[in-house]
Amino acid sequence: MPSSRIRRAWIAAATAAAAALAFTGLAAPAQAQDPAPDAPGTWIQEPRTAEGTPSPLSAAGWTAPGGAASPGDFTLQPGEMNDETTRRVTRLASVLPGSGGVQKLLAGANRTIEPWCSRDPFGTAPDPDIKYCLHSDDSISQEWVPQGITGVSDAKANELWGEAANIQLFASYDGWDPGRENDPLPTAGDCTEAELAADDACNQKGVRITFVQSRTNPATGSPEIKYRHVLLGWTYVNSADHVSFDGLHAAEYPIQKGVHAGGIVWYGNYLYVADTRNGLRVFDMRYILDLDPDGDPKTHDAIGTDTDGVKTTSDVEDKTKVGRHDNVWYSFGYRYVMPQVAAWKFKAAQSNPKGSYACVATGAPKSSYISLDRSTTPDRLIMGEYCRPESGYPSTGRIASYPVAALEGRSTDVTAQGWANYLPMAGGGAQGVAAYKGTLYVNESKGTDEPGNLWRYKWSDGRLVQDGQAVKTARGAEDLYVERGTGRLWSLSEHRPGSDPDCKANKAPDDPDGTDYCQRVLYAHKLSALGG
Template sequence: MPSRRIRRAWFTAAVAASLAFTGLVAPAQAEDVPGSDPTVQEPLTTETAPAPFAATAWTSPGGAASPGDFTLSPGALNAETTTRVARLDAVLPKSGVQNLLAGANRTAEPWCPRDPFGTAADPDIKYCLQSDDSVSREWVPQGITGVSDAKDNELWGEAGNIQLFASYDGWDPGRETDPDPATGDCTAAELAADDACNQKGVRITFVQSRTNPATGSPEVKYRHVLLGWTYVNSADHVSFDGLHAAEYPIQKGVHAGGIVWYGNYLYVADTRNGLRVFDMRTIMDLDPDGDPTTHDAMGADTDGVQTTANVQDKTKVGRHNNVWYSFGYRYVMPQVAAWKFKATQSNPKGSYACVSTGAPKASYISLDRSTTPDRLLMGEYCRPQTGYPSTGRIASYPVAALEGRTADVTAEGWANYLPLANGGAQGAVSTGGTLYVNESKGTDEPGQLWRYQWSNGQLVQKGQPVKTARGPEDLYVERGTGRLWSLSEHRPGSASDCTANRDAADPVGTDYCQRVLYGHKLSWLDAQP
């Protein structure tokens, strides 16, 4: 839940000026003092002090847990959010997914020499991100999904071979000591000089493997899209900010550890709260002519004032002096709804320990289309410690029920503690009765992919863990190719092991910790001992 420091910061011009100096959140730089606090973002689950350990709650790794703890309730601001997004939609032009992909401006390289696998077997396919994304200190990859989740025929219109991954803003120089308001925040000058001072929240990256229509050659192109949260300020202007959540010191906002694209909707995990919902039909385009220097005309809000957009200035977001900014991103996708945990959230803050009952953590999500109905899985990243033995719970929902947003959605009648004795699940996906779970082993060795099956209500291990990339994250099944996709999160310089293969002659090198998207064949995985 946002800190009181942030929640109460918007009500006077003096406080707004103070925040502009300290650089707490980007809207503090706006011309208008917000009338509703954009940092109070849905979902907001009720929180209490950490629950005491109850011996009767914990069963065992792989044992049954309570599915009732996973019940989701519609966000309290869903109706208001719908109204705000409709207003924003009337002001800003839109772009469909296919148009966005057609103009993708970044290139991924299949089978480049970057190698986070080390002693692990090579995957069936590997995409290397552009160098700046591969080594970015600011953007950390997490969740992954794709068009195979979105559509039964694995096509979005006529477009196929699409993956999406989420990254969170993990570095805000000058802000590392938050939430202490007295030290560590960016000054106004620092904000203007270095856009990394802004806390941008989450971005989604659309990736497509295709044939270049001009050359006939295969290529892999991608484009980043900023996720947004709408609000209305004191001048009655609709505006937007990046995604925020107060989850210090574990992270500086929404972690986006799991995402699922299903139909028109994109579901994003919000760790302590539930799910945020976005709509592919409301991707806003702030540079429709494709020329950033022209500062294209936008529409008018209810005040009737015509606005323009500026995608060159990376230090601002939202409406400022009748100009729209988006931290330099051409595309913005606003949140349209939320689902929050109905149970009280009592997981201890500042710890990877997890309670055994009550609201879970939405550490990652995935989709299983091999069942009827299609189901969305949700699980926890946990590290057991004294008093908190949970290895992390996992449960599922009928994903179509999440489109209603008028009544509670309950889990499907089962839940289990993960069989990982030491916890640490970064992502999990189920298909054909097998649950695949990624476990990170840090930067010093390959991660491990575990396989489990259900037997008499228990999750039991199937074979031995399979070595995979260092820093493996979320999981996504691409049904048509039979691939299990994931991505790696580490970057050079994040640990001593992440600089092992670099030298003056090759400063980028074949570093163990440069980020890649990769896919293993399910048939190969299932054949492993």
């Protein structure tokens, strides 16, 4: 059995042969058992867009805030590993039990939301139409940071999943890796055995999706809001020829950190997740796998067999491992895992400068956030960039759209719908956008020291122009989602106490310890109230 100290070394001068292994069935993520020796980078996941050289000269395409941009830069092409990924997921699903679907998962949701609690990231901003407060540890978690949001109004025209209604989904990324970050040589790897024993947060867990539902409890007849986390995964086949899975990681860092998941869209069976520098990752609601089918974490259930015929079991109590280890399945303690089934990557070279919020004005954009517009024909997926202009890089961030149904094919390129714009905000900083009935809504976070801004824009002669003044909203405002039936515009806040000095320095008058000032909430504004 390999050492518990798992190496995540990235060797820049890896040979072409080693790089080529990244696209074979031997790919072995570093968190998992049996990493392929002398094959650095074989655990890199899809999508992987082509990398170019950043240059301020790319500002030549810049027009002005709100002006036209090139839609051709947004062209997506299918990931090279899509066919292989399909085979792996099918194989994994033959070993691990299914969840029984979204409705069954929601019926067993194990966490409770408190509506209208005292937590108040709005401060002097007006109250929203509705506010959901997460379970206390999720509200202040240093590890999991909320970002993207979607729901059943995106998924289905009738806003029902079977008979289930009132469903929201939000994504959180693992933004804390204390074992590696405290390591004197961070490039050497992740946690030691002692660090793992002290804090399971040492693992890079990637992304989780949280399913939320407001409903009536069938036993009591009382209203309740329940939720459940699902870990997203990446399948691979290790050197022992076992199918397995790891958490999500992205290719843009010297050591592969998690995908940011700044935007998500649920459309039909598919969940699309933004991968910032690379494009889109695709998941399938029909492939949510259950590592605790009897619902009792202590029983370590019997699981199916792979092609080797060896019987396996599961362990959802151990939060320090993921994938198959010595014929036992782990999932960082989560009952449910949803593996990636496909990817879309930018066709143009990615030349945005790393380590900066600046954006080039031409070439591959950033996939910072995505949302769905069902008020057009055909339904469209909106994609846009988070950018902060700086010298030589004036872009405020581009947005464009795709016919979302075209993304289900995965065999030919998908181009943007013939338009693209730079966002009108001179300082950039868009955290999420949503388009509905000709209006573009944009969330701008102002950090932890003041409420964010919710802007409205209209298209006029191919330009985006401001429509009224900004509506003040939550601190740390993130992605946006339109819930058509209720007429609500949903979002969520990302900050937590201790995440920034301002969370304690700028206390609310009735909160001397700063404990509630930055705690996270899901919330929604009435669309009808935003034009006032």
